[in-house]
Amino acid sequence: MDPARKRRIRMVVALSCALLLVGALAYTSFSAASTAVEPSQLLASTNPTESYQLTGKVVDGSVVRSREAIRFRVRDRTSKKSVAVSYIGAVPDPFREGREVIITVRSAGAAAPPHTFIGEKDTLITKCPSKFKESEPVSPASGAKKS
Amino acid sequence: MATVGQACLIFALGFSIYGVAASVVGARTRRESLVRSGRRALYALFALSLTAFLITEFAFFTSDFHFTVVATHSSTTTPWYYRLAAMWSSQQGSLMLWLTLLAGWSSLCVVMLRGRLRDVAPYAVAVLLGFGAFFTAVMLFSASPFTVVAVAPVEGVGLNPLLRHPSMMIHPIMLYSGYTLLTIPFAFAVGALIVRRVDAEWLRATRVYALGAWLALGVGIILGARWSYAELGWGGYWAWDPVENASLLPWLTGTAFLHSVKIQERRGMMKVWNASLVLATGTLAILGTFLVRSGVLDSIHAFVQEGSGVAWFFTALIVVMIAGSVYLVITRRDNALKSESRLDSLLSRESAFLGNNLVLVAIAFVVLWGTFFPLISEALTGQKEAVGPPWFDQYTVPLVLILVLLSGIGPVIAWRRTSWSRLWRSMRAPAILALVVAIGCIIWDPANGDVSAMIMFVVGAFAIGISLQELWRGTRARQLMTGEGPFAAFRLLLARNRARYGGFIVHIGVAVLFIGLAASSSFQSVRDVRLGVGEQTTLAGYSFTYVKPVAKIETQAGRLERITLGSQVRVTKDGKFVANLEPNRGYYPAVGSMLGAVSTYFAGESTSEIGLQAGIAEDLWIAETPDISSLMPVVRRGDAVFEKASSQGLEPKARAVFLAAALNGLTTQYRENPPPAQFRVLVSPMVFWIWIGSLIVVIGAMVAAWPAVGAVRDLVRARQAARVAQELGRA
Amino acid sequence: MSVIGPIVAVVILGLVVWFVSQPLRSRVAAQDDLRDDGRVADLRAARDAKYRQIRDLEMDYRTGKLSEDEWRSIDRELRGEAVEVLHRLDQLVPPQQGAPIAPALPEPPSAPPANDPR
Numbered sequence: 004m005d006p007a008r009k010r011r012i013r014m015v016v017a018l019s020c021a022l023l024l025v026g027a028l029a030y031t032s033f034s035a036a037s038t039a040v041e042p043s044q045l046l047a048s049t050n051p052t053e054s055y056q057l058t059g060k061v062v063d064g065s066v067v068r069s070r071e072a073i074r075f076r077v078r079d080r081t082s083k084k085s086v087a088v089s090y091i092g093a094v095p096d097p098f099r100e101g102r103e104v105i106i107t108v109r110s111a112g113a114a115a116p117p118h119t120f121i122g123e124k125d126t127l128i129t130k131c132p133s134k135f136k137e138s139e140p141v142s143p144a145s146g147a148k149k150s
Numbered sequence: 151m152a153t154v155g156q157a158c159l160i161f162a163l164g165f166s167i168y169g170v171a172a173s174v175v176g177a178r179t180r181r182e183s184l185v186r187s188g189r190r191a192l193y194a195l196f197a198l199s200l201t202a203f204l205i206t207e208f209a210f211f212t213s214d215f216h217f218t219v220v221a222t223h224s225s226t227t228t229p230w231y232y233r234l235a236a237m238w239s240s241q242q243g244s245l246m247l248w249l250t251l252l253a254g255w256s257s258l259c260v261v262m263l264r265g266r267l268r269d270v271a272p273y274a275v276a277v278l279l280g281f282g283a284f285f286t287a288v289m290l291f292s293a294s295p296f297t298v299v300a301v302a303p304v305e306g307v308g309l310n311p312l313l314r315h316p317s318m319m320i321h322p323i324m325l326y327s328g329y330t331l332l333t334i335p336f337a338f339a340v341g342a343l344i345v346r347r348v349d350a351e352w353l354r355a356t357r358v359y360a361l362g363a364w365l366a367l368g369v370g371i372i373l374g375a376r377w378s379y380a381e382l383g384w385g386g387y388w389a390w391d392p393v394e395n396a397s398l399l400p401w402l403t404g405t406a407f408l409h410s411v412k413i414q415e416r417r418g419m420m421k422v423w424n425a426s427l428v429l430a431t432g433t434l435a436i437l438g439t440f441l442v443r444s445g446v447l448d449s450i451h452a453f454v455q456e457g458s459g460v461a462w463f464f465t466a467l468i469v470v471m472i473a474g475s476v477y478l479v480i481t482r483r484d485n486a487l488k489s490e491s492r493l494d495s496l497l498s499r500e501s502a503f504l505g506n507n508l509v510l511v512a513i514a515f516v517v518l519w520g521t522f523f524p525l526i527s528e529a530l531t532g533q534k535e536a537v538g539p540p541w542f543d544q545y546t547v548p549l550v551l552i553l554v555l556l557s558g559i560g561p562v563i564a565w566r567r568t569s570w571s572r573l574w575r576s577m578r579a580p581a582i583l584a585l586v587v588a589i590g591c592i593i594w595d596p597a598n599g600d601v602s603a604m605i606m607f608v609v610g611a612f613a614i615g616i617s618l619q620e621l622w623r624g625t626r627a628r629q630l631m632t633g634e635g636p637f638a639a640f641r642l643l644l645a646r647n648r649a650r651y652g653g654f655i656v657h658i659g660v661a662v663l664f665i666g667l668a669a670s671s672s673f674q675s676v677r678d679v680r681l682g683v684g685e686q687t688t689l690a691g692y693s694f695t696y697v698k699p700v701a702k703i704e705t706q707a708g709r710l711e712r713i714t715l716g717s718q719v720r721v722t723k724d725g726k727f728v729a730n731l732e733p734n735r736g737y738y739p740a741v742g743s744m745l746g747a748v749s750t751y752f753a754g755e756s757t758s759e760i761g762l763q764a765g766i767a768e769d770l771w772i773a774e775t776p777d778i779s780s781l782m783p784v785v786r787r788g789d790a791v792f793e794k795a796s797s798q799g800l801e802p803k804a805r806a807v808f809l810a811a812a813l814n815g816l817t818t819q820y821r822e823n824p825p826p827a828q829f830r831v832l833v834s835p836m837v838f839w840i841w842i843g844s845l846i847v848v849i850g851a852m853v854a855a856w857p858a859v860g861a862v863r864d865l866v867r868a869r870q871a872a873r874v875a876q877e878l879g880r881a
Numbered sequence: 882m883s884v885i886g887p888i889v890a891v892v893i894l895g896l897v898v899w900f901v902s903q904p905l906r907s908r909v910a911a912q913d914d915l916r917d918d919g920r921v922a923d924l925r926a927a928r929d930a931k932y933r934q935i936r937d938l939e940m941d942y943r944t945g946k947l948s949e950d951e952w953r954s955i956d957r958e959l960r961g962e963a964v965e966v967l968h969r970l971d972q973l974v975p976p977q978q979g980a981p982i983a984p985a986l987p988e989p990p991s992a993p994p995a996n997d998p999r
Contacts, residue, residue, distance in 0.1 A: 010492070017508070024512060028519050031544065032527075036535035039524055056536045068779070070680055092678070093384040093830060094775065096312055096757050107538070125384065126538075153886030154893070161894055165901060186904035194897045201893070266922055350926035415930050564946045565938075566955070576946055620944065627943035650937065 037107055042077050043084040046118060051110040054123065057088070063100045077104065090122030095129045103130040152217060155205040156296040159286055162198040162249075165191045166283035170276045177272035185272045189260060192275050195282045196253035203250040206295045210237050215302040219243060219295050225308035227709045235319045236309040238326075241443060241460070242295035247322065248439060249285040252278070252330040259334050259359055267355060273341030274334075281333055281436075288463050311712070311738045311757040317377035321370055325397060328367025329435040332400055334359045335407075336432025336471075339425055343478040346486035348421055356428065357411050358855065364404045365851045371397050372844040383758040383773040385676065385832040387840070390542040392447040395521040396438035399514050403431045406510040413503050416565065418490025422479060423507060425487055429475035433468060434514075440464035447524060495567035502560040509553045516545040547602050551609055554664055557657045558613035561620050580615025587611040600672035606664055613661040617654040624651065644853055652854025656847050663843025669836035670769075676833075682826035690833035692728065692770060695720045699824035700734060701817035712736040713751055713813065715776040715820055717827060719761060731761025733774040733829070746789025747796075748812055752778060764838050771832035780825040781816060788812045924970040931963040 039056045049055075057077055062085050065076035071091055078085035080103070088108055098104065105128040108120035169191025176184025206219070210233045215221040223243070224236040237243035256278040263271060289295070335356045342352045374394065375387035388394060407427040413420045441447060444461040479487065493500055519526070520537050527535040562576035574581075588608045597603035621640070624647070628639040644651045675690040686695035700716040716734020720727070740754035763770040792800075795808065938959060942952035 006492070013493075013496075021512075024515070028516060028545070032519065032523050032537050032541060033535070035541045036523060036527065036537045039534035039536050068777075071678075096383055097755065151886065154889045157887075157890035158893065161897060165897060168901070183904045183907075187901055190901045190904065194901050198893075198897065347923070349923045350930055351922045354926050354930075416934060562946060564941060564951070568946070572946070572948070623944035624940060627940065631943070647937070647940065650940075 041079045042086045043079050043082060045086050045120070046084055049110050051112065054107055054109040055120075056105060057086070057108050057120070058103065058105050059085075060103050061098070061100050066100055075100075077106070087116070087119045088122050089119065090127055092122070092124040092127060094127060097129040098127065099129075104128065105130070151205050151209065151214075152296040152298045155202045156294065158198045158202040158205075159290055159294065159296070162195055162202070163283055163286040163290060165194050165198070166279045166286060169195070169279040170283065173272040173276040173279070177269070177276075188272060188275055188279070192253070192260060192279055192282075193257050195279065196250075196257045199246070199250045199253045199282075199286075202295075203246055206243060206246055207234055207237055210234055210243075213306065215304075215306050216298045216300075217295070218297045218299060221299075221303050221306045223307065223309060225306040227706045227711050228306075228309045228314070229706055229711075231319060232309050232314050235313070235322075237295075238322050239309060239313050239318070240295075242289065242293045242297075244322070244443060245285055245289050245293055246295055248326050248330060249282060249289070251323070251326050252281055252285065252333065255327065255331050256282075256334060256337075263355065267338070267341075267351060269345045270338060270341040270347060270352060273344050274337040277337035277340050278333065281337075284463070284467055288460060292460050292463070308738070311736060311755040312381075314757070315377055315381050317373050317381070321373040321377060323370075324366050324373060325370030326439075328363050328365075328370050328397075329400070329439050331359060331363030331366055332404065332435040333432050335363070335428045336435075339428045339432070340474070340478065343425060343482050343486065346482060348425060348482070348486045350415065353411055353415055353424075357408065358857075360404060360408055360411075360428065360431075361851065361855045364401065364408060365848065365855065367397065367401050367404070368844075368851070369848060371401060372841070376841065379837070380760055380762060381758070383760070383775075383830065385771050385773070385830065385834070387837075390520065390539045392521045393438075393442050395517045396434075396441040399517055399521075400431045400434035400438060402510050402514040402517070403427050403434060406507045406514075407431060409503050410507050413500050417500060419492070419500065420504070420507075421487040421489060422483060425479050425482070426475075427507075429471075429479065433471045433475065436464070436471060437468055440468065441521075447521065497563065497570070497573065498567050499560060499563045499565045502556055502563050506553065506556050506560065509549055509556065513546055513549045513553070516549070517542070550664060551602065551605055554606070554613050554661055555609045557660065558609065558616040561616055561654060561657070577616065580612050580619055583615040584608050584612035597669070597672045600668075603668040603672035606668035610661040610665040610668075614658050617658045617661075620654050621651065648856055649854050652850050652852070652856075655850030655853060657850075659843045659846030659848075659850055661843070662839050662846060666836045666839025666843055670834045670840065674832060674834045677831050678828070679831065680826050680828050683824050685826075687829075687831060689831050690768075691723055692833060693722045694731075694772065694829070694831055695722070696827070696829075697730075699821050700732060701820040703813055703817060704736075710739060710751070710813070712738045713817065714759075715778070715817075716759065716774055717776075717824075719772055719829075721763065721770055729763040729770060731763060731770065731772050732759075733761035733772045734759045735774060735776055737778075746786070747792035747809060748788035748816070749782075749785050751813065752781075752785065766836075766838055768833055768835040769837045771834060773830045775828040776820075777825040777827055780823070781820060784816060784819055788816070921970065921973050924966055924973070928963065928966045928970060931959060931966060935959050935963065 037054045037056045039058060042057065042059050045055065045057065059077040059079055062076040062078050065074075065085075067074045072089050073091075073094060074087065074089050076085040076087050088106065089111065090106065107123040107126035109123070111119040111121050169188045171188075172184045172191060173188030176182070176186075176188055206217070208214075209217045209220050210224055211230060213220065213224060213226050213233065219237075219240050219242045223240045224233050228236060238247045256275075260271065260275060267274075338352065338356050338359075339348075342348045371394075374397070378389075379385065379387040404427075407424060410420050410423055410427065414424050440461070444464060446461055493504070495501065520542050524534045524536050527533060558580065559573075559577070563573055588604075591597070591604040591607055597607070621643075624643045625636060625640045628634065628643050629636060632639065632642075634642065677687060677689050679687045681687060681694075681696040683696055683698060686693050688694070697718045697720050700714070700718055702714050704711045704714060714734050714736050716732060719731045719733065721729045721731060735756050735758055737752050737756045738754040739751045745753050758773045758775075761770075761772040761774075792805075792808070792812075796805070800808070935956060938947075938952065938956055941947050942949065947955070
């Protein structure tokens with residue numbers, strides 16, 4: 004076969020494979036992705052069969068640890084609207100009240116109280132705070148004197 | 151001191167801008183004096199940034215809380231080595247580190263280049279100084295480390311306990327070295343394309359920097375994975391987190407580049423590929439830096455900075471880099487980047503390398519797509535969507551399998567063209583080995599039916615077999631040619647063909663690493679369980695028994711650093727003792743909190759210390775979350791006692807003594823009445839192979855990168871020749 | 882304390898200005914032809930690359946990836962290309978007396994190999 008023709012064929016094959024890959028990526032990502040939502044969006048509407056990637060802050064005083072599960076509320080970054088989450092799985096070290104978290108959840112179902120969600124196992128991520136927002140450096144006026 | 155530091159940054163910006171102008175004008179008007187002045191501006195950038203860096207580090211070391219960045223990221227109770235590392239846990243210090251490393255590596259590379267690539271170098275210096283100006287400007291206008299307060303706080307906030315790990319001292323430096331080193335081939339590519347000289351000398355110089363950068367970045371990535379595994383309480387080493395992915399992207403394109411330069415060197419082909427790859431790698435390195443520090447994507451690493459314009463600065467820079475790269479490649483496509491020859495046959499090494507390139511770029515594209523998918527979907531549908539690890543695995547696993555297979559075929563296939571029979575003869579022994587492994591997998595099913603893991607074992611065995619065979623054959627051939635003994639022949643084989651045989655060692659390391667990866671993810675056993683003292687659980691044939699509680703107070707510089715609560719866990723198998731593991735949790739006090747005197751010690755950060763027993767066959771891993779709720783009544787009683795005593799005028803010294811007694815009482819209470827604790831137990835097969843594989847990769851890369859004896863001699867001669875020319879000119 | 886800072890800063894500025902402007906102030910060598918220099922360096926790098934390829938090719942043959950005929954034929958080609966590069970190099974830089982800078986070219990294939998690895 005004429006070398007130029009061979010090259011053209013190879014080019015066509017390569018481009019087709021590339022297009023196929025991009026197409027597959029696009030299709031599977033849209034179908035496999037979970038929507039990233041804030042609590043207020045979940046309060047507005049929830050699809051009981053869908054899983055969501057919930058981001059928000061852990062509400063102060065809402066964390067309850069029981070034998071297996073941990074229960075807490077997640078609120079919007081900028082408002083007080085919150086939802087309840089029940090989660091079984093690895094709890095990251097930085098997890099605490101007031102921190103921003105990301106967790107994959109789905110609706111707890113009709114039997115559970117409204118706006119309650121189950122967190123999928125091992126999907127809880129706590130954003131690493133490089134600045135300790137809740138603590139301030141101790142000024143000379145307040146804290147203990149240097150020994 | 152802060153004034154000097156800030157001044158250094160301002161001068162750095164000024165001289166960077168000057169240097170860009172001097173280098174470009176000098177190159178265009180052929181005025182050597184301007185070019186040399188521009189080079190000196192680069193060295194000056196290094197001196198100034200290093201001064202500013204050292205001033206900041208000194209402030210951290212001496213806990214000078216006048217510096218806002220020190221007060222908000224360090225404390226007197228942070229050990230001195232973590233105080234130094236605390237600098238780059240901050241946005242300001244992180245940028246400072248990046249700038250200093252950029253200036254340092256650039257200066258070193260330009261010095262080493264002396265006399266070579268003289269028409270390309272001024273443009274490369276201009277690009278590097280451009281980056282320097284950018285980072286200096288970002289610091290000056292958005293995140294200066296030299297912001298001070300008139301009255302220094304008594305105590306700082308302290309370094310985030312999660313970051314108090316030896317890896318913190320190396321991982322960021324390695325990663326940033328990788329990123330900054332990658333800007334150097336980028337700069338030289340831009341320069342070479344501008345003067346239309348994309349030839350052998352440029353290739354040789356670029357390949358060395360790219361290899362060094364690739365190595366540094368690779369080490370940084372592995373250290374991050376190791377840290378995640380050994381320090382964080384989830385037992386994994388890779389989560390397809392956006393920041394992790396961002397560091398992987400330039401590493402993938404860098405790997406593709408390192409391979410395909412061989413083809414350009416050999417056959418003058420794939421010039422457009424190589425130029426595009428090196429430009430993409432530099433751009434992805436800046437993108438990676440951007441993702442770490444901007445908070446644009448939801449990530450465990452996202453250090454969210456409200457109201458910082460850093461994200462916009464970086465976006466603008468990346469857009470400029472992409473636009474400039476595309477422009478240069480397109481306009482040089484038909485001249486400087488024109489191929490000198492063509493692909494003769496699909497059954498050739500060129501073809502294998504091309505396939506390797508395509509697979510690596512495909513993996514990079516998948517990772518890029520998945521990482522930015524939230525932004526892509528938001529732009530297209532108005533809804534932010536995110537994909538998880540299963541989606542990434544779906545694509546990367548088959549692509550990596552093909553990659554490892556190619557790493558086996560590539561070395562034994564000849565250049566230009568070969569025949570099937572010849573190829574088979576070269577691959578016969580490793581292929582039989584792979585077949586044996588395949589049969590073994592089918593019979594014993596070590597991967598619990600995970601097909602892709604078993605295929606990885608098979609192709610991994612194949613790739614390792616090929617590399618070992620080539621090392622063996624090369625040694626034998628040398629022995630026959632020179633009559634040397636086997637060890638001498640092997641040593642000299644490596645010495646005289648560093649790139650090639652160093653590469654084979656890297657391939658072995660990569661195969662070992664991926665085999666470990668496949669094994670540990672496919673048949674890992676994990677259990678979350680609640681155990682009281684004396685209780686046990688079994689997993690994968692091992693028994694884990696909670697023997698006794700551990701509780702202690704750790705101090706630093708006379709102040710309490712943390713309270714540690716944990717346990718001793720005995721591990722046995724078939725009744726035989728295996729190991730004693732001590733998982734625990736460290737509780738750091740909250741600084742300046744309004745809580746009671748005792749409960750403040752449980753209101754700060756807490757970190758897990760993992761109980762880990764690493765082995766060749768499997769790792770035993772255990773993390774613990776103690777139940778401190780039973781201690782809370784005691785803690786609250788302590789708070790009440792203190793409040794009462796303080797209101798009655800308690801002396802500070804007496805207060806400290808009481809506090810110590812209270813905390814001791816607390817830890818004694820935990821030891822004597824330990825409540826059941828939550829444990830996560832993991833038995834991970836072959837994780838050790840991941841770290842061993844990485845080590846082999848590093849060794850192989852160092853062999854490949856080590857300058858050959860001839861090269862050193864050439865460098866010395868080039869420098870001497872340059873000096874002679876200079877002196878002749880001056881006379 | 883508040884005066885020392887600015888003074889140190891000014892001193893640093895002075896030092897850096899002096900350092901960076903030094904090439905502008907000194908009498909500099911006349912401008913060489915950067916292009917020619919670049920060509921020479923390129924040719925030297927190309928020559929070294931060709932030598933490496935010739936050695937690698939022999940290794941490929943000795944480790945069984947090529948037949949003897951294939952090796953001889955490609956080796957001839959590569960040596961021809963190396964000679965071409967040397968010729969162009971000599972035109973720009975006449976060969977000097979004394980030891981060559983580059984590593985020596987390996988011997989061309991003559992006698993058949995002592996042991997056939999296949």
